[in-house]
Structures are given as structure tokens and as C-alpha cells.
Amino acid sequence: MTKIPKPIKKPPDEAELNSRLEKVRNLMKKENLDYYVAFDPVNIYYLTNFANYVHERPFILIIPKNGTIKFLVPLLEKTHVETRARCELELIHYFEYPAPKGQNWNDEYRKLIEKDARVGVESAMTLRIYEETPGQKIRTDIIDECRLIKTDYEIGRTVHACKIINQGHDKLLKICKPGVPFIKIYSEVSSYMQGKVLKDLPNLNPMVSKADAIVLPPSISYDPHNMTNIFFTMEHGGPHVSGVGGQLDGYGVEIERSFFLGEVPEVAREPFQVMMEAREKAFELAIPGENFSKVDEAVRKIFQKRGYGDKLLHRTGHGLGITGHEAPFVAIGYDRVIEPGMIISIEPGIYLPKIGGFRHSDTVLITEDGNLSLTKAPETLEDLTLPVD
Amino acid sequence: MTKIPKPIKKPPDEAELNSRLEKVRNLMKKENLDYYVAFDPVNIYYLTNFANYVHERPFILIIPKNGTIKFLVPLLEKTHVETRARCELELIHYFEYPAPKGQNWNDEYRKLIEKDARVGVESAMTLRIYEETPGQKIRTDIIDECRLIKTDYEIGRTVHACKIINQGHDKLLKICKPGVPFIKIYSEVSSYMQGKVLKDLPNLNPMVSKADAIVLPPSISYDPHNMTNIFFTMEHGGPHVSGVGGQLDGYGVEIERSFFLGEVPEVAREPFQVMMEAREKAFELAIPGENFSKVDEAVRKIFQKRGYGDKLLHRTGHGLGITGHEAPFVAIGYDRVIEPGMIISIEPGIYLPKIGGFRHSDTVLITEDGNLSLTKAPETLEDLTLPVD
Numbered sequence: 001m002t003k004i005p006k007p008i009k010k011p012p013d014e015a016e017l018n019s020r021l022e023k024v025r026n027l028m029k030k031e032n033l034d035y036y037v038a039f040d041p042v043n044i045y046y047l048t049n050f051a052n053y054v055h056e057r058p059f060i061l062i063i064p065k066n067g068t069i070k071f072l073v074p075l076l077e078k079t080h081v082e083t084r085a086r087c088e089l090e091l092i093h094y095f096e097y098p099a100p101k102g103q104n105w106n107d108e109y110r111k112l113i114e115k116d117a118r119v120g121v122e123s124a125m126t127l128r129i130y131e132e133t134p135g136q137k138i139r140t141d142i143i144d145e146c147r148l149i150k151t152d153y154e155i156g157r158t159v160h161a162c163k164i165i166n167q168g169h170d171k172l173l174k175i176c177k178p179g180v181p182f183i184k185i186y187s188e189v190s191s192y193m194q195g196k197v198l199k200d201l202p203n204l205n206p207m208v209s210k211a212d213a214i215v216l217p218p219s220i221s222y223d224p225h226n227m228t229n230i231f232f233t234m235e236h237g238g239p240h241v242s243g244v245g246g247q248l249d250g251y252g253v254e255i256e257r258s259f260f261l262g263e264v265p266e267v268a269r270e271p272f273q274v275m276m277e278a279r280e281k282a283f284e285l286a287i288p289g290e291n292f293s294k295v296d297e298a299v300r301k302i303f304q305k306r307g308y309g310d311k312l313l314h315r316t317g318h319g320l321g322i323t324g325h326e327a328p329f330v331a332i333g334y335d336r337v338i339e340p341g342m343i344i345s346i347e348p349g350i351y352l353p354k355i356g357g358f359r360h361s362d363t364v365l366i367t368e369d370g371n372l373s374l375t376k377a378p379e380t381l382e383d384l385t386l387p388v389d
Numbered sequence: 390m391t392k393i394p395k396p397i398k399k400p401p402d403e404a405e406l407n408s409r410l411e412k413v414r415n416l417m418k419k420e421n422l423d424y425y426v427a428f429d430p431v432n433i434y435y436l437t438n439f440a441n442y443v444h445e446r447p448f449i450l451i452i453p454k455n456g457t458i459k460f461l462v463p464l465l466e467k468t469h470v471e472t473r474a475r476c477e478l479e480l481i482h483y484f485e486y487p488a489p490k491g492q493n494w495n496d497e498y499r500k501l502i503e504k505d506a507r508v509g510v511e512s513a514m515t516l517r518i519y520e521e522t523p524g525q526k527i528r529t530d531i532i533d534e535c536r537l538i539k540t541d542y543e544i545g546r547t548v549h550a551c552k553i554i555n556q557g558h559d560k561l562l563k564i565c566k567p568g569v570p571f572i573k574i575y576s577e578v579s580s581y582m583q584g585k586v587l588k589d590l591p592n593l594n595p596m597v598s599k600a601d602a603i604v605l606p607p608s609i610s611y612d613p614h615n616m617t618n619i620f621f622t623m624e625h626g627g628p629h630v631s632g633v634g635g636q637l638d639g640y641g642v643e644i645e646r647s648f649f650l651g652e653v654p655e656v657a658r659e660p661f662q663v664m665m666e667a668r669e670k671a672f673e674l675a676i677p678g679e680n681f682s683k684v685d686e687a688v689r690k691i692f693q694k695r696g697y698g699d700k701l702l703h704r705t706g707h708g709l710g711i712t713g714h715e716a717p718f719v720a721i722g723y724d725r726v727i728e729p730g731m732i733i734s735i736e737p738g739i740y741l742p743k744i745g746g747f748r749h750s751d752t753v754l755i756t757e758d759g760n761l762s763l764t765k766a767p768e769t770l771e772d773l774t775l776p777v778d
Contacts (some may be wrong), residue, residue, distance in 0.1 A: 055714050056714065079614075084495055095719070098718055099722045124516075126514065127511070128513065158535055203617075205617075206619065223468050226468040227595070266773065313466050314464075315485045329445070329486070331486070331488070
């Protein structure tokens with residue numbers, strides 16, 4: 001596949017959600033589970049299209065090996081679930097948390113699973129829910145496992161989300177001039193993308209939608225997660241590092257570029273070049289049949305050979321799906337074979353105090369015969385040296 | 390106390406954070422714990438002033454019964470922690486997740502706690518972290534317990550946050566006219582408040598800051614959590630129900646009103662009146678020495694007596710602190726005595742399909758001799774019937 005699949009804008013239909021449930025049940029069967037319990041809102045969203053956030057009133061999805069899924073929710077959210085969920089569900093509600101004896105969420109919960117059942121639970125389940133879960137509990141991340149390989153529908157939705165951030169990134173590069181405040185770029189590009197998403201998806205779910213755009217100038221870009229001051233401005237030269245992404249109606253995507261305003265400082269040329277070599281190697285190796293660990297290892301080797309082995313802050317990449325940060329991981333120690341339908345970021349980076357950060361990131365689909373970047377922006381030093389007037 | 394305390398805008402100093410740590414350690418001593426482990430980002434923020442969100446790279450705060458707190462973080466976040474944290478901390482970092490054998494987060498984690506130690510863990514801890522936690526583990530929510538009673542500093546910060554949402558709510562009532570789209574009110578009021586917060590707190594932490602304003606017209610307001618369509622407009626009449634709040638640089642607050650545009654439909658007069666009686670009763674009873682459960686019970690009795698017992702969707706209120714929704718709960722079944730320094734919402738509500746929702750909410754401080762609303766807005770039917778031109 002070398003052509004980007006068509007973007008999809010409509011919500012999932014019941015057949016799509018049933019196919020996901022079937023995948024989950026196949027894995028349940030392998031582990032001989034009578035039930036699987038989903039508490040992680042991301043996993044609940046994956047199977048139902050309903051999004052919640054975790055607070056004191058629990059939402060718990062109970063998947064029996066056969067028959068209808070049960071969903072335990074607070075009364076206040078019943079109609080919300082009915083309107084958003086797009087699969088068959090038996091809704092069970094409790095009035096409120098806390099509640100008098102016998103009327104609590106856990107009183108209802110305990111009725112839904114037999115005491116001697118084998119019950120799969122997530123690593124992301126909290127102790128509070130775990131301790132109330134009946135049965136013989138086995139920690140196993142079955143839904144997370146299913147989410148690793150995207151369906152065609154999910155790929156189409158991700159393509160749409162990437163289209164929006166590609167446009168956002170184009171806009172960012174146009175606005176970015178020396179002296180322009182970060183806040184201005186952040187708000188203009190973020191609201192531009194939010195407007196686009198709303199136009200495309202008038203029915204979007206705000207619980208799983210957030211589009212952001214940031215850009216760090218060279219005096220800051222070497223320390224990418226230390227955003228403790230937001231009153232800075234763009235600088236002459238570079239590397240500036242952009243980051244455009246978020247979760248667009250349930251699909252996590254990102255695009256990032258190291259770029260220059262007006263000119264390229266001499267000290268920045270070599271690290272940019274080395275980052276590009278590492279990135280090229282990652283794209284070359286991130287193909288079906290290869291091991292994720294090996295990709296990061298090869299990237300790391302390039303950085304070490306070129307004298308930047310101690311200038312790294314992170315792995316080569318991570319998976320994207322419902323969230324913008326999830327398995328699979330392109331990291332030494334993540335011993336897993338790359339498969340078609342996975343979506344990952346490729347973003348090897350070098351960080352040099354007093355010089356800046358060097359990192360491009362793309363949202364990349366693993367195809368049958370290689371990979372395909374769903375994000376598009378200039379890549380070369382030449383194309384990323386932007387005119388300042 | 391009848392006067393609202395002075396707003397505080399500056400970040401917490403070390404003495405403030407030390408006093409919180411001392412509270413935690415006092416409770417640890419009572420339970421004979423050698424360590425307490427905080428994984429919930431809200432609890433970590435409470436003790437350190439550093440905010441993270443939960444993702445695949447764990448952040449774990451380890452509190453020994455004596456000596457310096459230890460904080461296990463990914464390398465990428467080390468400088469971020471150093472810049473934000475305002476207490477003494479020993480920082481331990483791991484390079485990345487995942488990592489090769491022997492270099493993972495849990496390899497470091499296991500070194501920090503002895504195998505035979507008594508270790509307190511939170512209900513909000515996930516199984517993933519729990520299973521890697523050494524020692525004899527006891528589930529006990531010590532930090533959550535400390536957070537129930539606010540320090541003077543926290544009260545001052547909450548007063549400031551309420552000041553911002555009071556202004557936001559004033560603006561909302563001014564903009565609200567029949568035919569005005571929800572989206573317009575949402576964006577205008579939200580960005581107005583965000584601007585105000587940024588001006589007051591240029592150093593604010595975006596990880597714990599979000600100010601929102603919503604308003605539901607009568608055709609929707611009876612079903613307050615079912616926000617599945619955002620393309621609606623304000624209507625003639627009412628009750629509209631506003632909701633202004635969020636987390637303003639680490640302090641959760643809210644204000645809500647049922648109000649009318651132009652005129653009050655006859656069918657809305659009685660439920661408004663009944664809601665006001667219930668609310669008055671809640672304010673009367675929410676004082677030190679009373680039981681939270683009793684407050685909700687008394688409110689519920691009024692609703693039942695007046696024939697609205699089956700029109701409720703939620704309890705009388707909830708606690709506010711770092712988040713906008715936490716313990717203590719003003720709910721039947723929450724058997725706990727009200728104490729000075731607690732902050733709660735008082736918001737009994739009635740929901741009538743085809744008529745609308747009836748709910749005022751305020752952020753209320755429990756004082757030595759009663760309570761004090763930190764939020765201010767019109768309350769009576771007369772004052773909440775707004776001119777439409």
C-alpha cells in the first residue's frame with residue numbers, strides 16, 4: 001500500500017463494534033475466561049463508542065463469554081450512554097455514590113458475576129474496583145491487545161484525524177516568525193483545528209476530542225517536557241520544535257518537526273543530519289516481521305556511532321490509537337513483532353542544551369509491505385528553513 | 390466567619406507542603422506504616438506541587454516514615470519535576486518505558502522499599518503498579534483523608550478560583566439570550582475566564598487548569614449529563630441551567646444556576662420553589678458537627694413530601710479540592726461528621742422532562758460556626774428572570 005486510505009468521518013456502526021467484541025471474545029476463550037471486566041475508559045470506548053472519565057461514580061463494562069454485554073453506570077449517565085453507545089448493551093444503573101447499604105454500585109456489581117467465575121481484569125484497573133470484583137481474577141490486557149491492530153474503519157478515522165493536524169501544522173509553519181508569542185500560535189492553531197473537526201464531525205464527542213499545537217524555540221526545545229513557562233516567543237534561527245496533535249473525536253495522532261526561522265546555526269547542521277539518518281533507519285526497519293526492539297536498537301546505534309549516545313531523552317516511538325500514547329512501543333526491551341494495521345509514531349530525537357531539540361514525528365501506518373506516513377509536512381533542512389519576512 | 394477570606398495567588402511554599410506531609414505522616418504512624426506510596430496524580434500534586442497525568446511511563450511518590458520523599462520519574466520529565474516541585478525530594482529516574490531487562494522503572498522501584506516493610510497504597514492505584522510494589526501492602530487512603538480538611542492556604546486559593554468563576558458566571562448571564570448558540574457562550578465565557586486566570590497567575594500549571602462554562606436550555610436541562618449534541622441554542626423562558634467551573638491552577642470550583650429568559654413558565658414555579666426550599670435546608674444543616682448523610686436525607690425528605698421524590702438524579706453535593714469532584718460527599722450513606730475547613734458543593738436538583746432542570750450549585754466553605762458560600766450569583770426567581778432585550 002502506498003496510497004493513503006480514504007478518511008472516514010462517520011461514527012462506528014454495530015458491525016464494526018461487534019467485530020471488536022469478537023476479537024476480545026476470541027482471546028477470552030484462549031484464556032478460558034467466563035468474564036472480562038473493562039474499567040479503563042479507553043477500553044470501554046473501544047467496545048461501545050461511549051466515553052467517560054474515571055471519578056467516584058464507577059462505570060464498569062462486564063463482558064460475559066456469551067450473550068449481551070452489561071454496563072454498570074450511575075443513573076445520571078444513563079441517557080448519555082444510551083445516546084452514545086452504538087452496540088447492544090444491557091444497562092444496569094445505581095442511583096448514586098455513596099449510597100445507603102444495599103444500594104451501592106458494588107451491590108449491583110456483585111450480582112453480575114458468579115463467585116466461582118474466571119474473570120479477566122485490566123492492569124489499569126484500580127484496587128478500589130479490583131477488590132469488589134467477584135470471581136477468580138486474572139490480570140490480562142485483552143482489550144489492549146486487540147487495540148494493537150487497527151480495523152480498516154479505525155485506519156480511516158485516523159487518516160481523517162491526520163488530515164486535520166496536517167492542516168494545523170501547515171498553518172503553524174506559516175504563523176511562526178521570530179518574536180511571535182507561543183500563546184498566539186497555540187490558540188490560533190488549536191482553535192483552527194477545533195473548528196475544522198467540528199465542521200467535519202458535528203456529532204463529535206468532546207470527551208475524546210482535544211487538538212493542540214505547540215512550538216518550542218531553540219532556547220527551550222532541548223528540554224521538551226519542561227513547559228513551566230508559557231510566556232516565551234519564537235526566535236531567529238533554530239531548531240524550533242513543533243508538536244501538533246491530540247485526540248480528534250477518539251483518534252490519537254501527532255506530527256512534529258524541527259525547523260528554522262531565517263537561518264540554520266552551524267552547530268545545528270550535524271545533529272539535524274544525524275537525526276534524519278536515525279529517522280530514515282527507523283522508517284526502513286519499521287515493517288512487518290521486524291521486531292520493535294530492533295528498530296530502537298538500530299536507531300540508538302546510529303546516535304552512539306555519531307557521538308550523540310548520551311543526548312537522548314526517549315525511545316524511537318510509540319503506538320497511537322484511541323489515545324496518542326499507547327502500545328506498541330518502538331523501544332529496546334519491547335520484544336514484539338511488527339504487524340500490518342499497527343499505527344506508531346516514528347520520532348527519534350537528540351537534545352542539546354544551548355543548541356536545541358532535533359526531532360521529527362509522524363503518525364505511521366504499518367502496511368502489508370512496509371509503512372506509510374499518514375502525516376505530511378516538510379522534512380529536509382532546506383524545506384524546513386522558513387523565510388522570516 | 391462571615392467574611393470571605395482573602396484570595397491567594399502565589400504557589401505554595403515549602404512550609405505549606407511540609408505541613409501537608411506532616412499530616413500524612415501522622416496518619417502513617419497511626420497505621421504503623423513504614424512507607425506510603427502515591428500514584429494518583431492528584432495526591433502527588435497535593436504533596437509536591439508537581440502535576441502529571443497517568444500514562445505508560447509511571448510517576449511514583451514514595452513517602453518513608455522518616456527522611457526525604459523519593460520520586461520515581463521518567464528521564465524526560467526530570468527537569469519538569471525540578472522546576473515545578475516545591476518540596477524537598479530525592480529524584481530517581483529511569484530512562485524509558487519499556488526498557489531492557491534490569492533498566493525498567495520497576496527495577497528502580499523495587500530498590501526503594503524493603504521486602505518486609507508495611508506499605509500503604511491508594512484505592513486509586515492500578516494493578517500494574519500494585520503488583521510491582523514490594524512489602525506488605527495495606528490499602529488505605531491517607532492522602533485523600535488529609536485533603537478533606539483544607540489549610541488556610543488552600544482556602545485562599547479556592548477563594549481566588551471562585552472569584553474567577555463568579556466573574557465568568559456574571560458574563561454568562563449577560564450573554565445569554567434566546568437564539569444564542571451554546572457554542573458561542575461556551576467559547577466566550579471559557580476564554581474570558583482563561584484570560585483572567587492567566588493574568589492573575591502567569592506561572593499557572595496548564596496540567597491542572599481548565600475553566601469551562603456551559604448552559605443548557607429547558608428542552609435539554611432536565612437531562613444534564615447527556616451532552617450528545619452541542620449545536621443547540623438558548624430558548625425563551627426556562628429553566629436554563631448554567632454550569633461554570635473547572636480546575637483553576639489546581640483548585641476545583643463550580644457555580645450553577647437555574648434561570649429564565651424573559652418569562653417564567655407557570656409549570657416551572659413550583660419546582661423552582663421546592664428546589665430553593667431543599668437548598669435552604671442543605672445550607673442550614675451543612676455545619677460543623679452535623680452528619681453529611683443527614684443533610685442529604687433532609688433534602689430528600691423535602692423533595693418526597695412535595696411530590697418530587699422520583700425526579701432526582703443525584704445527591705445534594707460533593708467535595709471540592711484539587712479536583713472539582715471528590716470526598717466528602719453530601720449523600721445518604723456517607724456517614725461522616727462535617728468539619729470546618731471542608732469545601733463542598735450544595736446543589737440539590739429536580740429534573741422534569743418537558744419542563745427542565747432545577748439546580749443551583751455553590752462552592753461552600755464549612756467555617757467554625759456554619760458555612761460560607763465562596764461563589765456569588767443571583768438566587769431568587771425574580772433575580773434570575775433575565776430581560777431578553
